[in-house]
Amino acid sequence: MKMYVGGKWIDKSETIxxxxxxxxxxxxxxxxxxxxxxDTAIASAERGAEAMATxxxxxxxxxxxxxxxxxEERLEDLGRTITLEEGKVIAEGRGEAARAQETMTLSxxxxxxxxxxxxxxxxxxxxxxxxxxxxxxxxxxVAAVTPFNFPLNLVCHKVGPGLAAGNAVIVKPAxxxxxxxxxxxxxxxxxGLPAEAIQCVTGSGSSIGDSLCGDPxxxxxxxxxxxxxxxxxxxxxxLKKVTMELGSNAPLIxxxxxxxxxxxxxxxxxxxxxxxxxxxxxxxxxxxxxxYGDFIDALTPRVEALITGNPIEESVKVGPMxxxxxxxxxxDWIDEAVGGGAxxxxxxxxxxxxxxxxxxxxxxxxxxxxxxxLFGPAVGVTKFSDIxxxxxxxxxxxxxxxxxVFTQNIDxxxxxxxxxxxxxxxxxWGTVWRADLMPYGxxxxxxxGKEGPKYAVEEMxxxxxxxxx
Ligand code: TAP
Numbered sequence: 001m002k003m004y005v006g007g008k009w010i011d012k013s014e015t016i017x018x019x020x021x022x023x024x025x026x027x028x029x030x031x032x033x034x035x036x037x038x039d040t041a042i043a044s045a046e047r048g049a050e051a052m053a054t055x056x057x058x059x060x061x062x063x064x065x066x067x068x069x070x071x072e073e074r075l076e077d078l079g080r081t082i083t084l085e086e087g088k089v090i091a092e093g094r095g096e097a098a099r100a101q102e103t104m105t106l107s108x109x110x111x112x113x114x115x116x117x118x119x120x121x122x123x124x125x126x127x128x129x130x131x132x133x134x135x136x137x138x139x140x141x142v143a144a145v146t147p148f149n150f151p152l153n154l155v156c157h158k159v160g161p162g163l164a165a166g167n168a169v170i171v172k173p174a175x176x177x178x179x180x181x182x183x184x185x186x187x188x189x190x191x192g193l194p195a196e197a198i199q200c201v202t203g204s205g206s207s208i209g210d211s212l213c214g215d216p217x218x219x220x221x222x223x224x225x226x227x228x229x230x231x232x233x234x235x236x237x238x239l240k241k242v243t244m245e246l247g248s249n250a251p252l253i254x255x256x257x258x259x260x261x262x263x264x265x266x267x268x269x270x271x272x273x274x275x276x277x278x279x280x281x282x283x284x285x286x287x288x289x290x291x292y293g294d295f296i297d298a299l300t301p302r303v304e305a306l307i308t309g310n311p312i313e314e315s316v317k318v319g320p321m322x323x324x325x326x327x328x329x330x331x332d333w334i335d336e337a338v339g340g341g342a343x344x345x346x347x348x349x350x351x352x353x354x355x356x357x358x359x360x361x362x363x364x365x366x367x368x369x370x371x372x373x374l375f376g377p378a379v380g381v382t383k384f385s386d387i388x389x390x391x392x393x394x395x396x397x398x399x400x401x402x403x404x405v406f407t408q409n410i411d412x413x414x415x416x417x418x419x420x421x422x423x424x425x426x427x428x429w430g431t432v433w434r435a436d437l438m439p440y441g442x443x444x445x446x447x448x449g450k451e452g453p454k455y456a457v458e459e460m461x462x463x464x465x466x467x468x469x
Pocket of ligand 1: 145146147148149150172173174175176203204205207208210213224225226227229230233244248279280401446447
């Protein structure tokens with residue numbers, strides 16, 4: 001595919017192959033954009049932002065709503081594109097396409113709801129006779145830098161609210177998975193978006209990222225990706241608004257009164273979806289010593305039942321990892337844990353990009369597989385003695401994106417809700433669950449700011465205060 005820069009679809013002499021992670025075949029190519037393309041995109045997006053400023057909220061709603069109708073017609077193609085470039089199983093590819101359409105629908109609605117509030121100035125000692133209100137105005141040009149693992153829905157979580165709020169948006173999709181984002185751009189243009197209000201520059205983040213994120217004409221950066229790249233972007237961003245959606249090593253806590261079959265079902269789903277490459281994947285199961293053995297016995301056959309293979313085949317439940325070095329890293333961390341006294345209960349093997357779904361028991365919280373972000377198809381289990389120990393272990397990490405607890409005891413559930421340092425807390429389901437309308441974002445090193453269209457439009461706008469004297 002071509003990239004969309006300066007209001008035109010353009011090619012470059014140098015291209016990047018987009019590979020199917022399952023078999024390494026080339027599914028398409030995209031241009032290798034450079035700093036001059038970024039400059040063109042920003043200059044054009046400034047004009048795009050001016051065009052967006054002339055549209056009413058209802059007009060922005062109409063364009064985004066039309067985009068959701070076109071998405072509806074193309075859901076199967078979008079789902080297959082996600083699976084081919086990212087490697088998630090086809091049911092998950094289709095699921096992501098449907099969620100992306102919902103994210104755009106929610107964003108369209110928010111275009112109609114952007115409002116301010118009356119500020120009761122006469123409550124101030126010097127405010128008698130004054131009338132004050134706030135206005136929300138677009139930031140201008142928004143840079144949306146997105147990761148490989150949800151190549152469509154996470155782009156929609158930035159582009160949808162960004163446009164709903166009246167900005168122009170420049171997308172820098174992950175180099176491994178640029179096609180879904182480019183197809184979204186096609187849809188938005190067909191829906192009637194002003195030609196320069198969207199830009200999509202393909203190319204390596206390490207070579208073009210600074211030109212984009214450091215440019216003062218960009219007024220807002222919305223980034224989803226690793227903590228390391230997020231920190232780097234913050235260091236070059238200078239004075240602009242930033243939203244950071246970063247990584248995690250999400251804990252799932254199993255109290256002694258939990259329904260063990262339900263916990264095992266949830267762990268098999270939330271630990272291995274998208275081959276564990278989900279920012280809120282269940283990575284650490286912390287299990288009460290009273291049910292530790294029963295839980296491992298219940299989970300083992302469920303992990304063994306996960307069929308691996310070509311993700312485009314309907315029967316397959318776990319596909320490849322995005323890159324071979326990532327699969328190697330997962331394998332190395334498992335080996336390191338075993339070297340330190342942990343035990344592989346099932347799985348453990350790797351071939352190319354494919355890593356077997358793996359269950360590791362007797363994990364020490366200080367092992368890498370527990371304290372760093374694994375981002376792969378393995379779950380480690382650690383024993384705890386009581387609720388205070390469980391909460392202390394859950395919090396013994398710099399991350400805090402999603403956490404889960406299984407218990408029938410409301411007091412315990414509320415203790416977790418209050419004391420576990422995490423942006424989302426799930427009671428009686430695993431760490432992977434999201435409705436696209438809810439506020440979503442991490443604490444600590446998992447980031448700052450919230451997504452979910454209602455919350456993201458706040459992040460994508462500035463507040464002005466107007467006082468009538
Ligand atoms: P990253 O390697 O961090 O890449 C994310 C994006 O940043 C890509 O588009 C990448 O471009 C770009 N990038 C790389 N270097 C850059 C630079 N110097 N300046 C600007 N942009 C740069 O992450 P990934 O491997 O794609 O995704 C996995 C990570 O994302 C995990 O840590 C995961 O937890 C996190 N994640 C978080 C969430 C939420 S909502 N919190 C959701 C999904 C994923 P290239 O592809 O060209 O390198």
